[in-house]
Amino acid sequence: MDRIAIIGGHALNGEIPISGAKNSAIKLMAAALLTDAPVRLTNMPRLADTRFLARLLRRLGAEVTETDGPEGPETLLHTPEIVSAFASYDLVRQMRASFNVLGPLIAREGHAKVSLPGGCSIGARPVDLHLKALEALGAHIDLNEGYVYAQAPRGLIGAHIRFPFVSVGATEHTLMAAVLAKGETVIENAACEPEIVDLAECLIAMGAKIEGAGTPTLHVQGVGKLNGATHAVTPDRIEAGTFAVAAAMAGGKVRLTHMRPAHISALLDKLRASGVSATVGETTVDIHRGPDRLQATPITTDPYPGFATDLQAQFMALMTLAEGESVIRETVFENRFMHAPELARLGAEIEVHGGEARVRGVEGLKGAPVMATDLRASVSLVIAGLAARGETVVHRVYHLDRGFERLEAKLSACGAEIRRLKGEEDAA
Ligand code: UD1
Numbered sequence: 001m002d003r004i005a006i007i008g009g010h011a012l013n014g015e016i017p018i019s020g021a022k023n024s025a026i027k028l029m030a031a032a033l034l035t036d037a038p039v040r041l042t043n044m045p046r047l048a049d050t051r052f053l054a055r056l057l058r059r060l061g062a063e064v065t066e067t068d069g070p071e072g073p074e075t076l077l078h079t080p081e082i083v084s085a086f087a088s089y090d091l092v093r094q095m096r097a098s099f100n101v102l103g104p105l106i107a108r109e110g111h112a113k114v115s116l117p118g119g120c121s122i123g124a125r126p127v128d129l130h131l132k133a134l135e136a137l138g139a140h141i142d143l144n145e146g147y148v149y150a151q152a153p154r155g156l157i158g159a160h161i162r163f164p165f166v167s168v169g170a171t172e173h174t175l176m177a178a179v180l181a182k183g184e185t186v187i188e189n190a191a192c193e194p195e196i197v198d199l200a201e202c203l204i205a206m207g208a209k210i211e212g213a214g215t216p217t218l219h220v221q222g223v224g225k226l227n228g229a230t231h232a233v234t235p236d237r238i239e240a241g242t243f244a245v246a247a248a249m250a251g252g253k254v255r256l257t258h259m260r261p262a263h264i265s266a267l268l269d270k271l272r273a274s275g276v277s278a279t280v281g282e283t284t285v286d287i288h289r290g291p292d293r294l295q296a297t298p299i300t301t302d303p304y305p306g307f308a309t310d311l312q313a314q315f316m317a318l319m320t321l322a323e324g325e326s327v328i329r330e331t332v333f334e335n336r337f338m339h340a341p342e343l344a345r346l347g348a349e350i351e352v353h354g355g356e357a358r359v360r361g362v363e364g365l366k367g368a369p370v371m372a373t374d375l376r377a378s379v380s381l382v383i384a385g386l387a388a389r390g391e392t393v394v395h396r397v398y399h400l401d402r403g404f405e406r407l408e409a410k411l412s413a414c415g416a417e418i419r420r421l422k423g424e425e426d427a428a
Contacts (some may be wrong), residue, residue, distance in 0.1 A: 006385035011252030020233030032077035037228030103177035129170035159184035205229035237263035296324030313380035320348035
């Protein structure tokens with residue numbers, strides 16, 4: 001498997017175009033199952049996760065065509081009929097978000113058999129809220145041998161659902177099922193992430209009736225059928241935030257383009273507090289870090305519009321070089337500090353106690369071999385490598401390929417010394 005080698009110490013200067021959001025794209029692709037008409041998604045990221053989901057959707061009956069349109073990469077999804085309502089363990093295990101086909105399959109076909117995703121490297125991540133919401137909508141659900149067997153032969157029925165805590169995936173899943181349910185569904189304590197708004201906008205373009213996307217209460221009036229639509233995937237706020245932190249870490253001046261600055265306001269506030277200049281345009285953000293040392297800055301992750309858990313690892317990498325001690329609290333996922341011991345291999349001083357990490361800034365990091373453990377953790381190691389003296393080699397970069405499009409190309413275009421080493425990995 002591939003590795004990424006970085007020689008640190010080069011400032012970043014230039015422009016980085018932000019791609020369409022992975023987390024949006026994969027839900028929009030699943031939503032295309034809800035209609036027998038073609039759905040055209042523009043501004044699509046080309047990632048291992050989208051390719052993987054395309055494979056699953058083809059097995060379910062979708063024709064998936066990737067093209068390069070006038071505005072960049074597009075994916076056309078067309079499912080004239082569902083030929084199979086089955087998503088196997090092997091498919092769901094490899095990409096958790098495959099589980100999201102369950103709702104659309106029940107809504108369109110009245111039944112589905114989909115593997116439970118199982119645990120993953122950032123905590124237990126159960127799907128109980130997804131299943132309870134589908135049951136509230138009238139699906140009969142049995143769990144057997146690791147599979148969800150769902151039946152709703154006479155269709156789903158609108159319901160009042162209140163989530164006990166905010167879940168992005170459960171909100172999206174419920175929304176996708178409710179759009180074809182009979183009558184009204186109200187979802188309370190819904191997630192407000194931009195990806196929810198993006199999904200709702202796409203579903204509305206397909207003929208769904210949804211109000212309140214981006215607020216904690218969603219109202220859905222079920223419709224009998226959805227049509228096709230064309231929809232542009234929202235820019236990837238996590239990719240944008242990652243490059244903002246990378247620029248802050250390496251120093252220099254970077255303009256992020258094709259993005260929505262408001263989506264990363266919480267991060268930009270923290271970057272400014274640590275001494276980085278962030279200037280916001282309509283679809284751009286200019287990040288500039290001068291010669292002064294960064295200042296320790298605490299963060300607490302929270303659902304949107306709070307500080308994104310998907311940017312926590314990157315910010316921790318940045319704080320390893322700040323002056324003073326930064327307290328980093330993770331409240332969204334358990335066990336999401338696996339990057340801490342890897343950052344320590346580069347010389348970072350981090351103490352983890354439960355959901356809290358204390359980072360004592362050091363004067364400098366030194367390159368070393370490190371191992372990626374999950375998608376966002378792995379990019380934090382790349383970011384740290386940009387500032388570390390000497391060479392950092394990040395192993396298991398398949399995690400990165402799941403969610404970052406042309407990462408090395410985008411960074412090296414701004415002056416980073418980063419390259420992919422093809423082939424074998426360590427035997428760990
Ligand atoms: C999505 C994102 C992920 C991001 C996360 C939080 C995708 C593909 N992934 O993940 O990148 O880090 O939102 O912004 O969009 N939970 C339960 N039961 C459930 C569902 C969730 O206990 O049925 C818990 C989770 O374990 C976690 C918390 O709720 O502790 C929030 O998870 P959730 O918002 O659902 O995250 P995902 O949708 O899985």
